[in-house]
Amino acid sequence: MSEGGEKELGIIVGVAKPDYVRFESRRPVSVGEYVVMQSCGEKILALVERSFVKSDALGDSIRNYDEASESLQVAAENKRDKSYKADARIIGYLEKLRRCKAVMPALPPEPGTLIYEATTADLAKVFAPEGTEWAHMGSLLRNVEVEVRANIDKVVSRHLAVLAMTGMGKSNLVSLLAKEIARVGGTMIIFDYHDDYSTLDLGRNAANLMPAKINPRMLPADKLAEVIEIQENASNQIHVLRQALTQDVQQRKGDDFWDSLVAGARAVGAEEKMYREAAAKVEDKIDYVRKKFRNILDPGMADPIALIKNGKINVINLVELTEKQANVSVSYYLEELLDDRKRATRQAKDRIQSAEDLKSPPRFNAPVLVVIEEAHVFIPKDEKTETKYFASKVAREGRKFGLGLVIVSQRPRSIDANILSQMGSLAVMRMIQPDDQMQVSAASEALSRDLIDQLPSLNPGEAVFAGQWVNLPTFVRADEVKERKIGGDLKAVEQWSQLAAAKEIAKESSDSYVPPGYIQD
């Protein structure tokens, strides 16, 4: 035991480097364990990255089973038979790490230096710093008694990517973030593509659940064309729509908007023969979407942005939208939010309100964090989408204006590499596809090859946190959010059994009403 109460674990042997030491240990050491040592009067933290167990009696020289069996007895009787060696990577001086600085020793610790188990107090200094910006996320994977906190300010200012295979705990982690942001009264907007968050119960009315709605009056003709499912290459139809969507039509509310849009399209067809067929098709499409998406396309509503509440976890449900509509909707929100935050920031800085600000003051006077689920759909590699342009703007400029981005995906290999590389922090869970691993590794310097190699062995809820939201890249067991009521795999057999039991009861009770002699199916 050292003066500081650490348990002695081993002694450095062989050659040590400023960033690597090998030590002989009293006991087997787990990969991922933290150890400390003294050098030049200061404590150094190191992480075990390789662990070896060797037996002298049961070495490679054993030639057959009988020899192995005899050696087993020798090994059991000889207390010195086993050797536990480990390689630990030096992370830096403990005190400096607390302040987010990884400073390496200039000289390697000498062979013979004692290695100690890191205490909970040592590790808490690095992984659970004090301060309201540090939010509880879980515990260290290999030292579960040590809490892990993440810096929410850094998430908002430098963005975050949550990446993992399906079912590994991405939505749970976003829910955890939401819970912590709700605790400090922050504003978060989750674009919920698969209805994963409608049951997130954060209490105290912290969540604001709303369906994604699009006001077609507020869209330019090209975006309206996408929303009403006009093909990109149907240039005549797009021409008709452009002509029909006049400023006068855009002023009309409710059904009057659709009626005058149809009238406009008809007029274009009547005026120019070559557009007659296209005009008829546009008319059909308007009729179709008007009925089919009555709940989503609403020309009578106020600006959709007005439904987002400051200081709440806003969950915008996209489940009923087509992929194109979802894209138009998310891009609209992003564009408006960025514009609003720019105006709010400028106003706060200059203390001058422009004429536009006086007419419609910014809605969000404090930072906002936006979460895009299924990021590979909205910001794909090698493909242009409505959302991609604005997401990339937010990724580049959001920091200055307090608009943070969290992208969530099970397919990192299909996300735009530029946007992914702008994510200052990462939470990566189980991932086995080499293409995904390569893309993540290329996007962030914070994840070493050693960390990436361990991703396939993680269980649901276990993650590597890296980047600016933590002092050190580390393996974390994220807390399970009990306030989220779905996410587990569906229990089909249980539900079918319940269905069968219910049918049986219904049959028994209806049998009692059937007159004797009556034949049933």
Ligand SMILES: Nc1ncnc2c1ncn2[C@@H]1O[C@H](COP(=O)(O)OP(=O)(O)OP(=O)(O)O)[C@@H](O)[C@H]1O
């Ligand atoms: N931190 C955790 N601790 C324990 N179990 C967890 C944790 N996180 C997730 N799980 C479990 O893993 C399962 C899937 O979680 P979740 O829905 O968050 O995964 P996902 O990656 O978002 O999945 P999908 O890609 O299908 O949306 C759930 O059953 C959940 O209970």
